[in-house]
Amino acid sequence: MSSRRSEPRTPPRQRMARDDRHRQLLDVAWRLVREEGTNALTLGRLAEWSGVTKPVVYSHFPTRTALLSALYREFDARENAIIDAALAASEPTLPATAAVIASSFVDCVLAQGREIPGLIAALAGSPELEAMKREGDAAFLEKCRLALEPFGAKGTVAPPGLRAMLGAAEALSAAAVNGEITAAEAQDELSGIVVAMVERSGRPDRS
Incomplete structure (x- = not known):
């Protein structure tokens, strides 16, 4: 696995219904783990990859x-x-x-x-x-x-x-x-x- 971090490849932040946002966050989390490994999966990294602020992620997943x-x-x-x-x-x-x-x-x-x-x-x-x-x-x-x-x-x-x-x-x-x-x-x-x-x-x- 490359030592370089993969860059998030998600569109700019956009408003979504809560259920749709939850689904998006899970999909992005799976992709992040697939590309960078489980240790790289933090709430902050998920926010970055998903194109949202950290509070948005925390509202769905309070902890890692x-x-x-x-x-x-x-x-x-x-x-x-x-x-x-x-x-x-x-x-x-x-x-x-x-x-x-x-x-x-x-x-x-x-x-x-x-x-x-x-x-x-x-x-x-x-x-x-x-x-x-x-x-x-x-x-x-x-x-x-x-x-x-x-x-x-x-x-x-x-x-x-x-x-x-x-x-x-x-x-x-x-x-x-x-x-x-x-x-x-x-x-x-x-x-x-x-x-x-x-x-x-x-x-x-x-x-």
Whole structure:
């Protein structure tokens, strides 16, 4: 990454409806993180890039933590919507369900590029953000549990296995973002991990 700061490329300040301004600030924040990294995302820098005064930014995001929280919630909501739609359209089999979970997770992280690893690293530095990530992780694991438990022993999937799956999903997605492996390799490996995790519990007793 160049040591020179990227210059803001936004139009001069203009009046907007509050919701439109909020949307603009989030869009600019994502672009700033993509181009300069999460550490460069300050409220003052966001104001500069957005072509507004600092008080305008503060009226939407009182603190940097509030801004990071909004970005993470947006990513989390997008990821959940994609996974929900994919699960609803998939075949009710273990391989198909595992493939949906794997492809959806990896695709969501890749769609945000290098922003997500940086954002997740920033989350670890604040108790508030860390708690929010834990809540998001718990919701994702619950979604996966409900989707996968019909294929586990007596309709259950062990929590430790789900936690291991999440760790693998984050690591493989980060490797794909960094170009260490391809997206297809990340998805295939994660899908295999999900299947193996569920199969260790055995099939449901249908007698």
